[in-house]
Amino acid sequence: MNEERDMADARTILAGYRASIDNIDAALIHMLAERFRCTKAVGVLKAEHGLPPADPAREQEQITRLRQLAKDAHLDPDFAEKFLNFVVREVIRHHEQIAASNGASKAG
Ligand SMILES: O=C(O)C(=O)C[C@]1(C(=O)O)C=C[C@@H](O)C=C1
Numbered sequence: 001m002n003e004e005r006d007m008a009d010a011r012t013i014l015a016g017y018r019a020s021i022d023n024i025d026a027a028l029i030h031m032l033a034e035r036f037r038c039t040k041a042v043g044v045l046k047a048e049h050g051l052p053p054a055d056p057a058r059e060q061e062q063i064t065r066l067r068q069l070a071k072d073a074h075l076d077p078d079f080a081e082k083f084l085n086f087v088v089r090e091v092i093r094h095h096e097q098i099a100a101s102n103g104a105s106k107a108g
Contacts, residue, residue: 032087035087036091036094039091039094039095040094040098042091042095043091043094043095043097043098043099044098044102046095046098046099047095047098047099047102048102053092053095053096053099054092054095059084059088062084062088063081063084063085066080066081066084067080067081
């Protein structure tokens with residue numbers, strides 16, 4: 001029946017899209033892992049030199065840049081900003097933990 005074939009075709013197309021989504025999600029995880037590997041090193045550097053975990057001026061530059069990139073890529077700039085903020089808040093939390101343990105190791 002035509003309806004059954006349409007449904008089978010739709011399922012095949014959906015599976016194709018899902019395969020791409022799975023590849024993209026894997027790439028995002030790998031890119032985030034690399035970003036956090038890098039920011040961990042930044043956290044150590046900052047802690048060793050007594051630099052503050054957060055740098056609001058740098059964040060403002062990143063937001064401006066990413067909002068423009070998002071616009072050019074037809075991605076919602078508000079979403080891009082929220083995503084960056086979400087990631088950066090987690091980075092700052094890591095920086096604070098590193099600074100606390102750095103202080104503890106200096107004291108001990
Ligand atoms: O560039 C820095 O100073 C960082 O610590 C990295 C980073 C980021 O994740 O991009 C995190 C915290 C700062 O507020 C700004 C940027």
